[in-house]
Structure formats: structure tokens, C-alpha cells
Amino acid sequence: MLDRNYLNYGLKFFSVLLFLTIFRVVLVKYNEAVFFDFSFYHYCVGFLFDVITCALFYLPYIVCSFLPITKFRSVQSTVSSVLFVATSALLFLLNTIDIAYVGFVKKRITADFLMYVCFDSESDYSIGLIFMEFWWLLLILVSVLAAIVYIEKKIFIVRQGIASWKSWVSYLFLIFIFVLVGRGGFTLRPIGIIESYKWVKNENAVGVLNSGFTFIKTISSIDHEVVEYMSREEEKRLFNPFVKTVPRKILTEKNNVVFIVLESFSSYYTGPGCSKSYSPFLDSILLESMYFENGLSNAQTSIDALPILLSSVPNFSSQSLLLSGYQLNGLPDYLSPHGYVSLFFHGAKNGSMRFDSFSKSIGFDNYFGLNEYPYSAHYDGSWGIWDHHFLPWTVTNMNHAREPFLSCIYTLSSHHPFKVPLEFEYLKGGPDKICKSIQYTDRALQLFWEKAKREAWFDRTLFVFCADHTGPTKQKKNMKLENRYRIPIAFYHPKVNLSEFSSDHSFQQLDILPTLLEILNIEEEIYTYGNSRFDTKKKLRFNFSDGRFYIFSEGRTPELYLLGDDMRTREHKILSAMYQRFQYDLLENKMKWKY
Numbered sequence: 001m002l003d004r005n006y007l008n009y010g011l012k013f014f015s016v017l018l019f020l021t022i023f024r025v026v027l028v029k030y031n032e033a034v035f036f037d038f039s040f041y042h043y044c045v046g047f048l049f050d051v052i053t054c055a056l057f058y059l060p061y062i063v064c065s066f067l068p069i070t071k072f073r074s075v076q077s078t079v080s081s082v083l084f085v086a087t088s089a090l091l092f093l094l095n096t097i098d099i100a101y102v103g104f105v106k107k108r109i110t111a112d113f114l115m116y117v118c119f120d121s122e123s124d125y126s127i128g129l130i131f132m133e134f135w136w137l138l139l140i141l142v143s144v145l146a147a148i149v150y151i152e153k154k155i156f157i158v159r160q161g162i163a164s165w166k167s168w169v170s171y172l173f174l175i176f177i178f179v180l181v182g183r184g185g186f187t188l189r190p191i192g193i194i195e196s197y198k199w200v201k202n203e204n205a206v207g208v209l210n211s212g213f214t215f216i217k218t219i220s221s222i223d224h225e226v227v228e229y230m231s232r233e234e235e236k237r238l239f240n241p242f243v244k245t246v247p248r249k250i251l252t253e254k255n256n257v258v259f260i261v262l263e264s265f266s267s268y269y270t271g272p273g274c275s276k277s278y279s280p281f282l283d284s285i286l287l288e289s290m291y292f293e294n295g296l297s298n299a300q301t302s303i304d305a306l307p308i309l310l311s312s313v314p315n316f317s318s319q320s321l322l323l324s325g326y327q328l329n330g331l332p333d334y335l336s337p338h339g340y341v342s343l344f345f346h347g348a349k350n351g352s353m354r355f356d357s358f359s360k361s362i363g364f365d366n367y368f369g370l371n372e373y374p375y376s377a378h379y380d381g382s383w384g385i386w387d388h389h390f391l392p393w394t395v396t397n398m399n400h401a402r403e404p405f406l407s408c409i410y411t412l413s414s415h416h417p418f419k420v421p422l423e424f425e426y427l428k429g430g431p432d433k434i435c436k437s438i439q440y441t442d443r444a445l446q447l448f449w450e451k452a453k454r455e456a457w458f459d460r461t462l463f464v465f466c467a468d469h470t471g472p473t474k475q476k477k478n479m480k481l482e483n484r485y486r487i488p489i490a491f492y493h494p495k496v497n498l499s500e501f502s503s504d505h506s507f508q509q510l511d512i513l514p515t516l517l518e519i520l521n522i523e524e525e526i527y528t529y530g531n532s533r534f535d536t537k538k539k540l541r542f543n544f545s546d547g548r549f550y551i552f553s554e555g556r557t558p559e560l561y562l563l564g565d566d567m568r569t570r571e572h573k574i575l576s577a578m579y580q581r582f583q584y585d586l587l588e589n590k591m592k593w594k595y
Helices: 002-030 042-056 061-067 073-105 112-119 124-134 134-152 164-184 192-199 201-210 211-222 234-236 280-285 302-311 330-336 350-362 387-399 434-452 456-460 509-517 570-587
Strands: 243-244 254-262 289-297 341-347 365-369 405-410 460-469 490-492 503-508 524-526 539-544 546-552 559-562
Touching: 002 042, 002 073, 002 134, 002 201, 042 061, 042 073, 042 164, 042 211, 061 073, 061 164, 073 134, 073 211, 073 289, 073 503, 192 201, 192 211, 201 330, 211 460, 234 570, 254 302, 254 434, 280 490, 289 330, 302 350, 302 509, 330 341, 330 405, 330 509, 341 350, 341 387, 350 365, 365 434, 387 405, 387 434, 456 460, 460 509, 490 509, 503 509, 503 559, 509 524, 546 570
Parallel strands: 254 405, 254 460, 289 503, 341 365, 341 405
Antiparallel strands: 243 524, 289 490, 460 490, 539 546, 546 559
């Protein structure tokens, strides 16, 4: 009887592993531009991660189902069945969402997704939007869950009538096996997300991982731990986030700042150097700007972008800094002592991604969102106000601001589901759905520009353009590492020619804040993980996610560095020092030092 039960349990888990393999096949095929030469070997590695994931997820089910008790057997059977179905539903839901999610952020779901679902006012809508567009995913999920319920009902487990000492030994041994498999064997440390990069090429690591695995592995890292890759003395010698800016005397008077954050603009679809650009108006401005052909995104999501752009602090964590509640200094903190008032504009619903709360926490005086916008008929039916209405409206509000002012304008419409207003449906678009949205936002920028140029403050204003992150694409060439994180970054002034400072060297989002302050001739001690454009020392550019760094060095292929590996080069040591300092300052809440 016991052997028959083990066979029945084996059939249950075989069915789960079979469905997880199907989810992986669908993910790889649907997002084929993200992966390169995904072979049978990769599916085998993926199967290994599925087995480990099942050991972690189904441990409570095993503990309950195999418990050798003689009483309450009917209750035990009911609870075990509920645990099996509920665990399967969660595991399959995470993998279903990732089929759509991976194409946008190029990574698997992590614990910050839970924070987003719990605390963001639009999480229920955005998840619903995914299933509305990807209705076939919902159909797959429902079908698989129906099959799991059927299997649970059909595969009957016979409960033992006598609880002998042998059954207790078998029970404890089975739990030991599940724990051992869940940690990845007799390794010094439990297997983590980072191990995937050791077994497959970095482009395919996302494919071999399991969404349940990345989710459960990052829940424990919501509470940050101090790491020690080196002594604090060596860390300070390699990296110090406190930097004093140097006035560059490029501008001769006090200027306003308008910082325009472009939703999902990528260099493979926009910019003067793009073979087929969908933003001709923006490109015309970039040509007259201090433009960085090789602009690099440190962020992969909008939530991570704001702390990077406005505080010059990367996210070396599985949890978004914006949602974490940790305090940061921001651009308004550095400008307000110099007489600046600050305004933040985002046409989405107030509370969306907590932009309103975060902007206030880093010193913005005023926030303007959907609630403040006076014309409800301009709502796009998805996220907020159409860009071609909202962007010109920001000019009206800036007219009422005392100079000098700082305005941050975050565009909206080039966001999933990539709709455009009916009057702009004539736009032809391109190979990816986002291309028409970029064309539309470019027209909205032109309307904003034409209105702003008529205002007196326009000639006294420094404009900053930067994408928050790259957009989704089905084009394989765009997913090569040298292209994957490239975005437009530029500084423009109507009366001062900044184009002479343009560069084809890498320039990352983290570098914007120190560069901006130096152009404004502001001498301040700041907390930054970036470097000014005008700093002559060798600069380190990178993108970080899930314990791995991609290092972008001049004239070299992007290099992968895994945290904890041997620090073979000075770059490896600096990145490890950065990461160590980040964790220490976060725990001690030392990133906000200026009040």
C-alpha cells in the first residue's frame, strides 16, 4: 500500500513537472527574441530548476500529506488536497504571468512583484490588462488547473491505519530528501538564482529558471543583509558615494530645469544614430544637444528608474527602492537650497507605482497627476491622460511656478498596451507594437515644445531627456547585450550649444544627476553611484539584476560578473564594493543624509 502511495505521489509530481515544461516551451517560443540558441540542454537545466522549485513549493503539502497519524484522516486528506491544488495554482500563475512579463523586463518575477500587488493602486488593473491582451494565457492556465484538480481527484492516496515507528522514520527521511533537493544538494550554500548564469549563457538564464523559484528565493531578501566581500577600509578605498560637484561654468545664469522621462524609449527605435527611428521630432532636438549615442539604462522597470534618475542610486536589491520605504536624497533636495521650487508631472492615476509618494519623499513641492488634470474626457481608458493632452498642460502649470523651477515630466502613452488616440491611428508604426506609441509620444512632445517655446522661461531652461528603460521587442538583434540596455540621454539648452560636449562613450542613467548639477554650476556634496560627464577619471558603467552585473567598457564586449565570484579585475572589486556599501547604507538608513 505504501509503495502504491509513493507511485501515486510520483504521478502527481510528474504531471506538475510536465506542465512546468510546457510553460517553459511556451515562454521560450513566445519570447524567442530574448533567447539565443535555446537547446535541449537548456530544457534539461530548466527541468532541474523545476525539480528544485517543486521541492520548495510542495514541502508543506508533503509535511501534511505524509504525516503518519491515525486520527482525523479525512481532515488530513482534505487539507492535503487543498494544499496540492493551491500550491499548483500559485506556481502555475507565476509562470503564466512571466510568459508575458519576460518580454518587457527581461527577467523572471521576483518578490518585488508581491510588493507591487499588495501596495500599488493599479496592480489589479495591470494584471487584468495582461490577461485581457494575453487571453490565451488565461485559457492555458485554467486548462492546466482543471487538469490538476482532475488528477488530484483521480489519484487516490490510501491513508495508513497504524502509525508505526517505521512510518515516522520514512516520513522524516522524505522531508529530509525534499529539503535536500530544495537547497540544491550538499552544497555549501543553497542554490540561488545566480547559479543559472554558471550553467548557461547569460542570455538564456531567464529561460532555464522557474518563476516560482525566483519568487521564493527573493522573498527572504526583502529584509536586507550586510554582505562582506572585503574590509570596510578597502571598500572605502575603492568606492565612496559622497562626491562634491564642480561648477563647469557652461551656463552663465541660474536656469530652470525640465527633466523629461520617456516611457520605454529604446535606442533601437529612437535617436539620431538609429537606422529606423520613430521619433523624428525628438531626434531633431537630440542633434542640437549634449547627446550620448551610447546611453545606458541602469533600470529595467519604471519603478526602479525614478530612484536611479532622481537620486543617482541603483537598486542592488530584489525589492524596489521606491516601494521599500527607505529614504533617499533626490534632485529637489540639492536644488531647493539654491532657490528652486519643484514640480512632478505624471498623467497616470494618483498612486500609480507610488510615484506621488516617492516624489514627495525626495523633496518635490508639488505633484500633478490624473486627479489634478481638469478634463476627464482625455482619459485613455487604461493608465491615465493621453500624452498629447497632458504634456502641453504641464506648460500651463509651469507658467504659474516661481523661477527657478525644477519640473520632472514622466510620459505615459508609450506603455503597454501601446494604444494611440483615434486621431493618431494614421501613424504607420513598425515591427513592434510599441513603435506606433513612440511615434505618437513624439508628436505629443512636439505639441509640448511648440507651446513651451512661446513662454518667457523657455530660453532660461535646461532640458534633460532620458528613457526610463528599454521597451519590449520581438527583434532578436535588439536583444543582443550591446543593444539591450541602450537608451537616449541628452541635455539641451535653447541658448547654449551643448552639442560640443556630445560623446559616443557610454553614459548611464546614474550619471545624470552629478552631470546636471555641474552644468547648473551648483557646488554640492552629493550621494551618488554615478559620475559626471566632465569627470576625467575612468568610469564604470553597468546594469544589475538578480546578483549579476553586466559591465559595459569602452571598446569591449559587455562582460558578465557574478557577485561572489573571484574579483579578478579592479572593476570586479569596485562593483563588489558598491554592492557592499549599498547594503550597509540601506540597513543603516544612511542614503538620506541631507534634510
